[in-house]
Amino acid sequence: MVTGSAVAEAAPSDGGWDDATLVARAREGDLRAFEALVVRYQRRIYQLAWRMTSSSSDAEDVTQEVFLMLWRRLPELREDAAVVGWLYKTATNRCLNVLRSRKPTSEVDEATTPSHDASDDPERSAESNEQMEALAAALDRLPPQQRAVWLLREVHGRSYDEIADLVDTTPQSVRGRLARARVQLAEMMQPWR
Amino acid sequence: MAVTRRTDGHLLPCGRSVEDVLDNLDAGRDDHTCEHCATARRSLENLMEATAALVADPSEPPPNLLDRIMQAVRVEARRGDVLALEGADHGPADVSEVAVAAVLRFAADSVDGVWARSCHITVEPESAGTIAVAMTLSLRYGSGPADGLLGEVRGRLAAALAGQVGLHAHRVDLEIVDVWPEES
Numbered sequence: 614m615v616t617g618s619a620v621a622e623a624a625p626s627d628g629g630w631d632d633a634t635l636v637a638r639a640r641e642g643d644l645r646a647f648e649a650l651v652v653r654y655q656r657r658i659y660q661l662a663w664r665m666t667s668s669s670s671d672a673e674d675v676t677q678e679v680f681l682m683l684w685r686r687l688p689e690l691r692e693d694a695a696v697v698g699w700l701y702k703t704a705t706n707r708c709l710n711v712l713r714s715r716k717p718t719s720e721v722d723e724a725t726t727p728s729h730d731a732s733d734d735p736e737r738s739a740e741s742n743e744q745m746e747a748l749a750a751a752l753d754r755l756p757p758q759q760r761a762v763w764l765l766r767e768v769h770g771r772s773y774d775e776i777a778d779l780v781d782t783t784p785q786s787v788r789g790r791l792a793r794a795r796v797q798l799a800e801m802m803q804p805w806r
Numbered sequence: 807m808a809v810t811r812r813t814d815g816h817l818l819p820c821g822r823s824v825e826d827v828l829d830n831l832d833a834g835r836d837d838h839t840c841e842h843c844a845t846a847r848r849s850l851e852n853l854m855e856a857t858a859a860l861v862a863d864p865s866e867p868p869p870n871l872l873d874r875i876m877q878a879v880r881v882e883a884r885r886g887d888v889l890a891l892e893g894a895d896h897g898p899a900d901v902s903e904v905a906v907a908a909v910l911r912f913a914a915d916s917v918d919g920v921w922a923r924s925c926h927i928t929v930e931p932e933s934a935g936t937i938a939v940a941m942t943l944s945l946r947y948g949s950g951p952a953d954g955l956l957g958e959v960r961g962r963l964a965a966a967l968a969g970q971v972g973l974h975a976h977r978v979d980l981e982i983v984d985v986w987p988e989e990s
Binding site: 630631633634637638640641642643644647648651652655656659660663664669672673676677680681684685742744745747748749767768792793795796798799800802803 | 816824825828846848849850852853855856857859860861863865866867868871872874875876878879880882883904907908911921922923924925926942944984986
């Protein structure tokens with residue numbers, strides 16, 4: 614029989630394969646397929662974690678832990694095509710744990726920001742960056758679970774059912790929390806009272 | 807949507823709740839109301855613009871994050887305590903079977919309209935150099951009769967086994983578990 618190192622793994626970096634194919638292959642030890650999954654989803658998970666924790670180092674740690682956990686849980690994953698939902702769920706829980714374990718007085722590392730690509734239109738980019746920073750600052754003042762609900766729905770487009778399952782409540786309650794979060798964010802950014 | 811007036815939301819000085827203003831905004835309805843409602847509406851519109859900017863945020867994770875993740879995964883994969891191949895004893899043979907499976911998946915992928923998914927290999931203890939292969943496949947919709955594709959896959963698997971691995975399969979089970987759309 615051939616040895617592990619003698620044979621290059623088959624998959625191209627992504628291959629255009631669907632999640633179910635990548636998961637099925639990764640489960641059997643195909644590291645290239647797993648890497649393709651990481652490439653496909655690391656940005657989304659990192660951005661969620663970064664907005665949740667306001668810390669790039671925490672976001673990196675959470676992202677790494679989530680994918681390592683995915684590797685370990687591959688044999689138990691029930692629905693191969695549902696890997697993205699699993700990633701969001703695990704990442705959100707990890708972020709909530711990180712926030713819970715922080716001391717109340719601890720400062721977030723405000724100095725660290727993710728690298729921004731230069732935009733074609735500097736003026737517009739500056740304007741939207743300013744807006745984005747105001748929003749990020751407001752987000753930081755929301756209770757963590759409400760922040761998670763808002764991010765998952767408004768930025769990541771996850772379904773009400775999925776979010777409800779994730780924060781252990783009903784879709785109706787998710788709608789309520791989302792509306793409250795939006796109202797609070799809007800007022801924090803631009804008070805009307 | 808918001809026909810009845812809410813009492814549980816954030817109340818504006820005019821007595822309306824901001825949630826009602828939000829409902830009207832989401833539904834694209836005009837709000838013919840007072841300055842307080844108009845101010846709240848502008849504020850909510852501002853949030854929607856900022857949200858759109860956040861969604862379009864081009865920030866990327868640090869470039870070395872992928873390496874960090876894969877390094878950690880490789881350590882676990884080598885340890886071999888997480889991925890036990892079915893029908894195989896633990897030990898060096900596992901790695902070989904992973905490698906043979908990779909060769910076979912690659913061979914199946916080379917047939918246009920076919921993606922290999924899982925590939926299980928069982929070694930026949932009685933007969934050296936003989937294995938059984940069980941592979942699941944996903945086919946592209948509209949790639950022609952499945953029988954023809956499966957026949958081609960069998961041919962490529964046999965050729966890869968003989969040519970690259972030096973093994974013979976006494977049994978090859980192929981199972982179609984999914985189809986993917988033509989444009990994909």
